[in-house]
Amino acid sequence: MTAKKTIFGAVILLIVASNLDAAKIVERIIARINSEIITQRQFEREQQRLRAQLAQDYSGAELEVQFHEQSKNLLRDMIDQDLMVQKAKDLDINAETDVVKRLDEMRQQYHLATLEDFQKEVEKQGIIWEDFKDQIRRNLLMREVIGREVGSRIQISHEDARKYFKEHQPEFASPEGVHLAEILISADKHSPAEVDKNAKDALAEIKAGQRFADVAKKYSDGQSAKEGGDIGFFKTGTLAPEIEQAVKKLDAGDASDLIATKHGTMIVKVLERRKAGIPPFEDVEQHVMNVLYDQKIQSSLRQYLANLRKESYINLAPGYLDTGAERPSAAVVANKGR
Missing domain, CATH: 3.10.50.40 (Chitinase A; domain 3)
Known part of the structure; x- marks a missing residue:
């Protein structure tokens, strides 16, 4: 297999171009997120993408177990993405310059002379060029929203990092x-x-x-x-x-x-x-800071997305579940039942 055949691996996993005749497909809307929709066909494409991604590491019964487990949050993740892209619009974030820059970086990476040549290579993979660009645009918009709205609020002190290192030294050996x-x-x-x-x-x-x-x-x-x-x-x-x-x-x-x-x-x-062993804190301080940042941003991002949901209109078709939505506590449910 040549490098060009696997050229767009990470992005291809996010874009599965369909060759089905759209006229023969009745689009069922399974989620409305403010003015945006998610169709059953989009959801099924994401399921195919997830299975293909997992198949790189698992097979047989283990593949099915992993697919079943990770599918639970698939719709949540799609809603997350739509909410962040919409938030980018509210914040007047424009990623067009960065889209062109990213496309040109990819062109250079694969030693292609022009963006037109790069587009031809993308389309040879069965991917629609505009879909390819749109996924890059969405990724850049989401990254900017996360950076502005979540990452910028996370503060990690030198003392926090040193304390974590002291308590988890074997992890840095x-x-x-x-x-x-x-x-x-x-x-x-x-x-x-x-x-x-x-x-x-x-x-x-x-x-x-x-x-x-x-x-x-x-x-x-x-x-x-x-x-x-x-x-x-x-x-x-x-x-x-x-x-x-x-x-x-x-x-x-x-x-x-x-x-x-x-x-x-x-x-x-x-x-x-x-050298073998546990390095001095000063040698791994940035790594420790990154570990702490990753830990904090996951919980902070989840809370941020929960808040975006409260500000948004989200409606799901029967049988579908958004695992990112806050659930009422047992006490609240009990009180409502009285």
């Missing part, structure tokens, strides 16, 4: 290893001459002082290109021998020379070296 970024010039995508030229050009730009992440976004064929080449942490002894040998000579912050591998030519950069 690490084996010896390195955190790496890569630039891969793929032998499957380029001729030997192109591999040689692109690899040498990339190395020359790094040596000239260009940021490794920027060079990775420009040249790398690896899946990590859009993240600046960051490929994560590797325990000592788990890398391919030729890469292990090159990395052994590097200090944190250093980039290697060209490394010939079976996948193509690589350049790696050591972002961090870790």
